[in-house]
Amino acid sequence: MALRAPSFSLISLALSALLGCTAVQGCAWLPALPWSVVAMVIGLVVAVTCRWSPARHVAVVTLFAAWAAVQGARGVAARLPPEQEGQDVVVTGQATDLPRARGGDASFLFVPDTVDGAAPWARGKLRLSWYRTHVVPAPCEHWRLTVRLRRPRGNVNPGGGDAERTALQRGIIATGYVRAATDNARIAPGRCVDAWRDGVARALDERLGAADARILKALAVGDTRGLDAADWDIARATGVSHLIAISGFHVGVAAGGGVLAIRLLYAWWPLLGLWLPRQIAQALLGLLVAGGYGMLAGLGLPTVRTLLMIGVVVLAGMSRRRAGGLSLLAFAMLAVLVFDPLAVLSAGFWLSFAGVGFLICCVAPRSRGFVGWVSELLRAQAAMSIALLPLSLCLFGSTSLMGFVANLIAAPLVSFVVVPLTLLGCVLLPLPSLAGPLLAGAAWMLGGLWQLLAQLARVPGAQLTVADSGVLPVVLATAGALWLFTPRGVPLRGYGALLFLPLLMPPRDMPKPGAFRVWALDVGQGLAVIVRTRQHTLIYDTGPAYGGGRDAGAGIVLPSITALGLGPVDTLVVSHGDIDHAGGAAAIVDRYPAARRLSGEPGRLSFAADRCTSKTSWSWDDVVFRFTDVPGSEQGKTASNDRSCVLSIEGEGGRLLLTGDISGKAERRINREALWSDLPTVTTVAHHGSKHSSDVLWLRAVQPDLAIVSAGWRNRFGHPHASVLARHRDAGAEVLNTAASGAVRVDFPRDVLPRVAREWRRPTGRYWRE
Numbered sequence: 001m002a003l004r005a006p007s008f009s010l011i012s013l014a015l016s017a018l019l020g021c022t023a024v025q026g027c028a029w030l031p032a033l034p035w036s037v038v039a040m041v042i043g044l045v046v047a048v049t050c051r052w053s054p055a056r057h058v059a060v061v062t063l064f065a066a067w068a069a070v071q072g073a074r075g076v077a078a079r080l081p082p083e084q085e086g087q088d089v090v091v092t093g094q095a096t097d098l099p100r101a102r103g104g105d106a107s108f109l110f111v112p113d114t115v116d117g118a119a120p121w122a123r124g125k126l127r128l129s130w131y132r133t134h135v136v137p138a139p140c141e142h143w144r145l146t147v148r149l150r151r152p153r154g155n156v157n158p159g160g161g162d163a164e165r166t167a168l169q170r171g172i173i174a175t176g177y178v179r180a181a182t183d184n185a186r187i188a189p190g191r192c193v194d195a196w197r198d199g200v201a202r203a204l205d206e207r208l209g210a211a212d213a214r215i216l217k218a219l220a221v222g223d224t225r226g227l228d229a230a231d232w233d234i235a236r237a238t239g240v241s242h243l244i245a246i247s248g249f250h251v252g253v254a255a256g257g258g259v260l261a262i263r264l265l266y267a268w269w270p271l272l273g274l275w276l277p278r279q280i281a282q283a284l285l286g287l288l289v290a291g292g293y294g295m296l297a298g299l300g301l302p303t304v305r306t307l308l309m310i311g312v313v314v315l316a317g318m319s320r321r322r323a324g325g326l327s328l329l330a331f332a333m334l335a336v337l338v339f340d341p342l343a344v345l346s347a348g349f350w351l352s353f354a355g356v357g358f359l360i361c362c363v364a365p366r367s368r369g370f371v372g373w374v375s376e377l378l379r380a381q382a383a384m385s386i387a388l389l390p391l392s393l394c395l396f397g398s399t400s401l402m403g404f405v406a407n408l409i410a411a412p413l414v415s416f417v418v419v420p421l422t423l424l425g426c427v428l429l430p431l432p433s434l435a436g437p438l439l440a441g442a443a444w445m446l447g448g449l450w451q452l453l454a455q456l457a458r459v460p461g462a463q464l465t466v467a468d469s470g471v472l473p474v475v476l477a478t479a480g481a482l483w484l485f486t487p488r489g490v491p492l493r494g495y496g497a498l499l500f501l502p503l504l505m506p507p508r509d510m511p512k513p514g515a516f517r518v519w520a521l522d523v524g525q526g527l528a529v530i531v532r533t534r535q536h537t538l539i540y541d542t543g544p545a546y547g548g549g550r551d552a553g554a555g556i557v558l559p560s561i562t563a564l565g566l567g568p569v570d571t572l573v574v575s576h577g578d579i580d581h582a583g584g585a586a587a588i589v590d591r592y593p594a595a596r597r598l599s600g601e602p603g604r605l606s607f608a609a610d611r612c613t614s615k616t617s618w619s620w621d622d623v624v625f626r627f628t629d630v631p632g633s634e635q636g637k638t639a640s641n642d643r644s645c646v647l648s649i650e651g652e653g654g655r656l657l658l659t660g661d662i663s664g665k666a667e668r669r670i671n672r673e674a675l676w677s678d679l680p681t682v683t684t685v686a687h688h689g690s691k692h693s694s695d696v697l698w699l700r701a702v703q704p705d706l707a708i709v710s711a712g713w714r715n716r717f718g719h720p721h722a723s724v725l726a727r728h729r730d731a732g733a734e735v736l737n738t739a740a741s742g743a744v745r746v747d748f749p750r751d752v753l754p755r756v757a758r759e760w761r762r763p764t765g766r767y768w769r770e
Contacts, residue, residue, distance in 0.1 A: 525544065542557055650677065
């Protein structure tokens with residue numbers, strides 16, 4: 001009897017497409033466009049005509065890999081031409097999304113129609129800032145602006161995000177700021193969904209106040225502009241981030257509201273069924289309400305996924321067919337990848353589809369009644385908490401251990417009470433007497449919930465953080481979660497927990513006694529260095545503070561410590577009080593309050609610290625730490641830069657010299673004998689490579705073999721200065737710049753010369769990174 005070939009199901013098709021789109025994202029370069037088009041044609045022909053299932057799977061993988069390569073190459077090619085960087089250009093176009101205004105500054109997305117009167121370089125978005133402005137472009141308005149742009153670029157560090165990848169996925173082709181110019185002007189108003197969203201957000205602010213409306217705006221129109229860092233910290237610590245943005249489940253609730261309205265209408269007027277069957281009417285209105293809410297939400301990925309699934313259910317119902325849960329999810333994934341193969345670059349893609357897929361596979365209804373409903377709710381929440389733990393740790397470096405408890409309380413309240421009240425209140429905004437009580441009630445319940453979540457976030461150990469351990473432990477832990485929630489009767493289900501061990505307990509490769517490691521982090525125009533001996537960690541400077549309450553301490557240094565598995569911090573050294581060196585120090589102190597604190601300018605810090613002097617020296621694991629005094633640095637007239645702590649770290653095989661921002665005057669005042677060492681020397685270049693630092697006599701005394709510059713890409717100061725680079729090279733030193741190298745790791749073994757172990761930006765490793 002002939003064997004029957006397995007069916008080429010929608011699920012296998014979606015998984016093959018996912019594999020193809022994902023595989024391309026690991027490439028360091030992409031093939032030329034003609035080759036990708038040829039591969040697409042061959043893959044499509046084979047997938048349609050071949051009847052052998054394995055060959056069809058390979059063809060689909062090839063087809064979607066080539067499709068993703070085409071989109072990736074187009075996205076990279078669309079970026080601002082390099083010759084246009086740093087130049088003033090006049091752009092005419094439309095503001096999109098919801099602009100943000102904070103402290104007199106504004107930031108917004110802008111889609112140019114023309115550039116200096118000609119067609120734009122390519123279709124894409126600009127992310128613009130407008131400093132010290134009283135005018136914020138409203139959504140959909142057409143403007144003429146003089147801007148200065150650069151290609152998308154971000155810091156590259158252990159455990160950090162990838163700004164260039166994010167820009168590619170979101171279609172951002174350049175970033176920059178608006179220049180002061182007389183011809184900056186609004187050309188015309190515009191109409192679009194974003195203007196509608198902004199209007200609803202403003203109306204909520206007027207009725208409830210900005211503080212009480214901030215989370216309701218996120219639930220109603222996807223407006224997170226009112227949420228501050230403390231709000232996001234609470235959401236992350238309690239695992240409810242998916243609730244304060246518009247999730248797919250909320251869209252489903254909106255669709256259910258439409259279905260309920262039709263049911264009530266047909267119950268009141270049964271004769272409507274003679275013109276249109278109730279099942280079709282409720283399906284269509286449910287889809288219409290869900291679509292409207294999705295547009296109001298800004299059509300984020302979870303929203304689009306849910307709308308696609310609802311659409312398939314509606315079509316299946318109208319054609320008298322049934323659609324299974326996994327088939328719905330597979331269709332939604334396939335549709336997303338067809339229209340946007342670069343969606344796999346988004347963390348939301350993986351969390352959204354993985355979470356829903358896990359629920360469908362592992363949480364099937366088993367019983368009815370209130371007890372059965374509660375049982376399934378508990379099982380579903382447990383499944384989500386455990387199943388998404390590996391992905392959360394992989395994508396963000398941390399996950400919430402309070403998420404199970406917090407979501408048991410927050411998810412039903414928000415989804416079934418707050419969201420319906422908020423949506424109904426927004427619909428009734430033209431009738432204040434009706435909308436007011438609904439919105440006030442929703443805000444009151446949400447405020448009480450947020451206070452409870454804030455208490456849960458303060459529970460010790462609310463968040464779990466682990467070191468970055470690669471992809472394989474994540475795959476094993478995900479398989480372990482599936483094993484744990486397999487149906488009853490599957491043997492040894494509990495052993496699935498063992499597969500979490502490689503993720504939760506990654507191996508730690510620490511230096512031997514007498515050796516140490518150093519990471520010069522990529523913090524832009526600033527300095528942050530991590531030093532690790534076998535059992536101790538020191539932080540020297542913490543990078544700059546940014547606008548909007550952000551800083552490199554919380555955004556770069558702490559995630560790097562977590563990803564590298566280097567905590568806790570034993571000593572924090574803030575060389576001096578300038579914001580590009582001390583801007584992130586408070587975040588380090590908040591996380592590690594027991595750390596010893598030293599600084600050249602303790603009076604300028606927001607926390608207590610001791611002054612660094614040559615009398616302050618210590619040894620960790622046979623590695624010696626000592627400060628070198630800068631004569632006259634305690635005098636009041638001495639420049640702040642020259643009060644920087646100069647720290648020497650000596651192991652058995654090499655020395656690291658950390659110099660802060662000292663100038664050439666301070667270098668000449670330092671005792672040269674204190675600088676001499678017969679050990680191979682690595683040094684940070686003082687003051688980011690300013691031409692007033694690192695003079696010839698200093699370099700002759702230090703004799704560096706390697707010098708690391710910590711400076712911002714295309715910074716306005718011109719650091720590092722060409723003369724400084726030339727002096728270091730003349731002194732025989734190799735020079736690395738974090739702006740070009742990303743974070744730099746240097747190893748100081750006991751019996752081998754210091755060596756550069758890794759540059760996070762080199763080799764690029766990803767096609768979207770320069």
